Amino acid sequence: QVQLVESGGGLVQAGGSLRLSCAASGRTFAAYTVAWFRQGPGKERDFVAYITRSGKRTYASDSVQGRFTISRDNAKNTVYLQMNSLKPEDTAVYYCAASAGTWGTDLDRYQSWGQGTQVTVSS
Numbered sequence: 749q750v751q752l753v754e755s756g757g758g759l760v761q762a763g764g765s766l767r768l769s770c771a772a773s774g775r776t777f778a779a780y781t782v783a784w785f786r787q788g789p790g791k792e793r794d795f796v797a798y799i800t801r802s803g804k805r806t807y808a809s810d811s812v813q814g815r816f817t818i819s820r821d822n823a824k825n826t827v828y829l830q831m832n833s834l835k836p837e838d839t840a841v842y843y844c845a846a847s848a849g850t851w852g853t854d855l856d857r858y859q860s861w862g863q864g865t866q867v868t869v870s871s
Contacts, residue, residue: 753771755771767830783858787841
């Protein structure tokens with residue numbers, strides 16, 4: 749499995765931007781589909797976006813489509829989540845996750861998880 753560490757979270761005003769990073773250990777990072785999930789206070793962990801191994805295919809949930817962009821740099825073993833036009837309802841702990849299998853939105857598809865990074869959006 750690959751080890752993942754998220755960073756870049758923080759406190760931002762509504763309408764602002766943040767970029768989250770997910771740094772991975774291991775030489776086979778390019779073999780993994782990577783996704784971002786989030787869990788708001790008292791809520792279940794929900795899918796945000798995924799990116800395939802080569803980075804050619806991405807998909808984002810309806811709630812963030814057009815505002816969040818997922819990308820990756822396999823040379824740096826890092827996946828990014830650029831978050832623009834943030835809203836208070838985006839407040840959550842954001843997790844990155846890696847799958848050695850095919851891509852998808854299901855939590856169970858992902859075997860490796862980071863510890864999460866807190867994003868708080870004030871109104």
